[in-house]
Amino acid sequence: MKKEIHKRVEECIHCNACKRKCKFLTKYDICIGDSEKLKALAYHCYLCGECTRVCPKGIDGRGLILDYRKEEVSEGKYGLKKRGYSGILLEKKNYLFQNHRKAKGCKTVLFPGCNFPAYYPKTLDKLVALLQKEGIEPYYDCCGKPIEELGLTKEAEAIFTRLNQDFKRRGIEEIILVCPNCFYHFGDKLNVKITTIYEKLSALNIGKKLSTEEYECFFPCPDREDKRWLPKLSPFLSGELSEKKNLQCCGMGGCAFIQEPMLSKEMAESRSKEKKLISYCATCIGQFARFGESEHFLPLILETGEKADYSHSFWNRLKHKFY
Template identity: 30%
Template sequence: MDTLAENCIECGKCTDICKFLGSTGKTPANIAKQGVEVNEAFSCSLCGACEAVCPQGLSPKAMFASRRNEAVAKGELDIDEYRYLFPDRKNNVMNVFRSYYGIDYRDIENVSSGGTWFFPGCTLLTYSPELTREVYRRLQNDCNCQGIWTECCSKPLLQMGLQQRAETMQAGLREFVQKHNITRLITACPGCYYQMKSVFESCNVTVQTVYEVLKIEPLKRTDKIKCTIHDACPDRFELKFASQVRQALEQSGFSIIEMKHSKEQAICCGSGGQISHFNPELTEKLVEQRMNEVKLSGADILVGYCLSCVLKFDVFSSPIPVTHALHLLLDQNKEFTGAKARVAKMLTGADGEKIWEQIMAEDR
C-alpha cells in the first residue's frame, strides 16, 4: 500500500479502464492512504487491467487481494457463507451438479500412470462434458495422453482470501503428480494454466495449453465468419492463449475483428475474483459494458477461450452467438448453453432445498 500511496501519479488510466475503480470516485493512492474497505476488496475482480495500463508499473490488484486475505483472517467477512464455492469441499456446487446430472469421468480418470495428463478445469468438465471427452480423445491420439485429472487448480481459494486452504490444496496437487508420475499437463483453461505453472514451478512438470498440442484440422469453409474474441484476464500479460486461439481461428478460415478493449487491455467478463457472488450488481455493469463493445465490433460470433467467461455472456444473452473456441474449432455442439439455468433447476423446489442444505452442510 505504501508503494501505491507514494508512487501513484493519479493519471486516471486505471479508473478509466476499471468500472469498479471508476465507481469509487477515488484513485488507488487515495484508497491506499485511507485503507481498503472490505466491500472494496471484494468488489475488485482481480483482473489486472489496472496494472496493464499503469505507467508506473503499479498493481492496485495486489492491494485488494492482500486486503481480502486480511479480511478473511480477521473475520471481517464471513467467507464461510460462500463455502458452496470452495473447491476443496466434497459438496461444492460443481461437484453436486455433476452428481445430479450424471456427469462422470471415472472410466478415464485413472486409466494409466505417468507421462501426459489432461487438466480441463472445473468449469469445462462440469458444464461441457462432451467437449471435455472429445478433447481428451484427441489428446490420446495427438500426444499419447494417459489420463484426465478432474481436480481444481486451487485458484478460487486464493481469490477468496483463503491462502492457507489454497496452499494445502496445492500440496495435494503436487502429491498427486508425484504419485502418478505425471510429467506433462495439458490445460484448456487460462486460469488453470497460469495457476498450475505456479504450483509446479519447482517440479519436473511441463504445463502446456491444448492449442499448442492439439492437431486441429482447418474446417472447410466457404463463408468468412467474423469473430470477435473476449480475452481472459489471466492471459493478460503473456497473451499465450490470445495468440494461439487467434492463429487457430484464422487457419480455420475465420476472420478476427478486435473489440475496443482486447488482449492486455481486455475488460473482465464479471466472473473475475468471484465478484458475481460478492457484487452481482457490478457484474451486470461489466457484462453490459462488454456487450456494448461486442455490438460495436460488427462481428458474427463472440468467442471466448475461458468457459466461465462464455457462460457469463450466455446467461446475460449476448447480442450475437457466443461460443468457446474449442467448440468452434472442433465443430462440437454447444452443450454449455443454459448451464446456469440447469443449476437453478437443481436447486428449485423441496428437493432443491435439500440439495442446497447438503451443499451448505458443515464439513465433518
C-alpha cells in the first residue's frame, strides 16, 4: 500500500487546483501532493472527491486519503476512540438500531439506511405503510460506509458478509434504497437486486410531481459526477432541475465533522439562500436545514410536509429499532 500511495503522490505538479476547490486544503494551505502533512490530517478530510474531479493529473485524492486512514489503522498508531469516534464505532460497527423483524418471508425489502429514519420519521412511516400494501417490509440496518471511511476495511467487509448471509437466509432478492450513499457504497458487493425508492414509487404510480423552478439541487458527493439518480427522479420533476454550484460538501462527509466542527458549520452555512435547496440525501439536508430552508425530495413527493428533525435524530432511530 505504501509504494502505491507514494507513486500517486509523486505525480502531483502542485498546481493547487485541488486547494482552490476544497475548504479543508485551503485551511491548512496544502495540496494533495503534500503527502506528510496530508497524512497527518487524513481524518480532517471530508472525502467529497472534489480534489479528484479537478486534478489535471488524475490523482484520486479521495482514494489517497482513504489509503492513509487504512494505513494508520493497520499500523495501530492512533486509536480511533482517542480521535473522538467512540460514538460512531458503537453505533455503526454492528448497527445499534438494527431491526429485521418484519422482513421475514419478503423477497423485496425497504432499506432506509441510517439518516433518513433519523431525520424524517413521519415520512418514513408513510412510505413503509404504502409499501406494506405491496408486500414490502422495512429492513433497518447500516450499509457500513462510515466504518469503511474510518479505515476499518475488515470490519466493513464483515458488514457486507453479514448482510449477504442474512438476505440469503431470509430469501430476500431485492432491496429498495432511499440513500445514495448506501447505493454507491454497496455497488456490486451485495448478492441482491438494488432498486432506488424513486424507481419503485414511479412503478407504483405513487407520488406528487414537483415544480423545479423554486429549487436548486445539491447533488450528494458520491452522485455529483455521474448523477445516476437524476433519471430516477425525473418522473417526479415538472422541468429541468438546476444544480447548486460552488458548494463543496454539506460538512458531514468522511466523518471529518468530528475533527473540524467549525469548518463543517462553515460549509453548511456557505450555501446561497436565493433559492430553496433540495436534495435526495437525508444527511445533506439534515445538515443544511440547520442553516436555511432545505428540502428532501421524499417528504415533498409524498406530501407529508415534514422538515428535517435534526434535534431528535437519536430517538427517531431508536423508535424504528422497536417498530
